[in-house]
Amino acid sequence: MEEQIDKGNTLITWHFPEFEKPERSSLWYIIMLLASAVLITIAVISSNFLFAVIIVMIIVILILQERKDAIEIDISIMDAGIQIGEKFYKYKDINNFFIIYEPPTISNLYIQMKTRLSPRINIPLGEQNPIKIRDILMNFINEDVDIDDEPFEDYMSKVLKI
Numbered sequence: 001m002e003e004q005i006d007k008g009n010t011l012i013t014w015h016f017p018e019f020e021k022p023e024r025s026s027l028w029y030i031i032m033l034l035a036s037a038v039l040i041t042i043a044v045i046s047s048n049f050l051f052a053v054i055i056v057m058i059i060v061i062l063i064l065q066e067r068k069d070a071i072e073i074d075i076s077i078m079d080a081g082i083q084i085g086e087k088f089y090k091y092k093d094i095n096n097f098f099i100i101y102e103p104p105t106i107s108n109l110y111i112q113m114k115t116r117l118s119p120r121i122n123i124p125l126g127e128q129n130p131i132k133i134r135d136i137l138m139n140f141i142n143e144d145v146d147i148d149d150e151p152f153e154d155y156m157s158k159v160l161k162i
Contacts, residue, residue: 010077012132012133015126016125017124028161039055040052081093082094091141095113097141098144098147101125107128109122109133
């Protein structure tokens with residue numbers, strides 16, 4: 001039985017796509033096919049079959065993701081925490097947040113949980129005013145003011161279009 005949580009008032013709400021599908025040219029597919037073939041060949045020659053299996057799994061995941069349409073996820077910032085889709089994060093479980101806003105390419109809210117095993121949550125702001133989001137969140141959790149650039153893994157996923 002699911003515990004009922006008093007989430008308080010909804011302060012702001014919006015929705016965003018589950019993931020962004022990057023624009024990929026035929027050259028991207030050719031390069032990825034060649035890179036995959038080279039990596040699998042190296043893995044087989046060096047008898048590192050686990051590495052070959054990992055490369056094949058990555059290829060399968062990319063193909064499945066290519067065929068999938070992104071669903072819209074609702075987010076609500078409330079008095080007691082943040083609701084992202086079906087998951088509710090209490091403020092006491094959130095370590096900090098930061099916003100990277102460099103229009104037109106980057107407009108994201110990042111939430112870091114207190115537990116190290118939890119990944120950083122990346123939430124596209126869409127048309128939301130980042131200053132308004134920041135002002136609301138600062139009432140509940142700390143802002144990490146030391147981060148002023150997009151995380152490396154997000155940057156690389158854009159560069160590699162994965």
